[in-house]
Amino acid sequence: MKAPRPAPGPAPRKPRRRIGRGALMLIAALFASSALVRFGSGFALALDSAEATEPATETAACIDDQGVMALYTEVQTRERKLAERETVLSDRSKAIALAEKRIEQRLASLVEAEQNLAQTVTIADKAADEDVTRLVTVYENMKPKEAAPLFSAMAPEFAAGFLSRMRPETSAAVMAALDPKVAYTISVIMAGRNAGAPQN
Numbered sequence: 001m002k003a004p005r006p007a008p009g010p011a012p013r014k015p016r017r018r019i020g021r022g023a024l025m026l027i028a029a030l031f032a033s034s035a036l037v038r039f040g041s042g043f044a045l046a047l048d049s050a051e052a053t054e055p056a057t058e059t060a061a062c063i064d065d066q067g068v069m070a071l072y073t074e075v076q077t078r079e080r081k082l083a084e085r086e087t088v089l090s091d092r093s094k095a096i097a098l099a100e101k102r103i104e105q106r107l108a109s110l111v112e113a114e115q116n117l118a119q120t121v122t123i124a125d126k127a128a129d130e131d132v133t134r135l136v137t138v139y140e141n142m143k144p145k146e147a148a149p150l151f152s153a154m155a156p157e158f159a160a161g162f163l164s165r166m167r168p169e170t171s172a173a174v175m176a177a178l179d180p181k182v183a184y185t186i187s188v189i190m191a192g193r194n195a196g197a198p199q200n
Helices: 021-053 056-062 066-141 144-153 156-165 168-177 180-192
Strands: none
Touching: 066 156, 066 168, 144 156, 144 168, 144 180, 156 168, 156 180, 168 180
């Protein structure tokens, strides 16, 4: 019978590597470069702020690059053109506003003239209607034999207008005293006046 094997003990520890001098040098170099970057950025900011405080004329005078000067000239040209266009647009808008104001004034004048004309036409129509009513009254008071020659001399349309406004018995008496051809023509005109009117 074999002898039992002894229980395994803890594994032997590997010796730790010592941090070499190279790693320390690398960390020191990183700190130094970080300090240099911070110092350089602060110096650059100080230079930028100092340049920003210089007058604009000195800055423009320091520009020597031809490309930058050409770009600056082009920007100035465009700004001038834009200013000219703004002036033109402003003048046009003022002209349009003035034209609109004149058109509104003319429209107001036309509306007023139309109203005056409508009033004048109404007055003239009323006066003409009153004149025709007076003439109808005159013709109605005449004897049919005396009125017949007047109606024979009138244009048939004109005579038909008077006879249609007269009382039916008086109109009939005047028509009876007229020449039959004239009376027939006037009758046709009087009958056809309302032929095209709607029946309902």
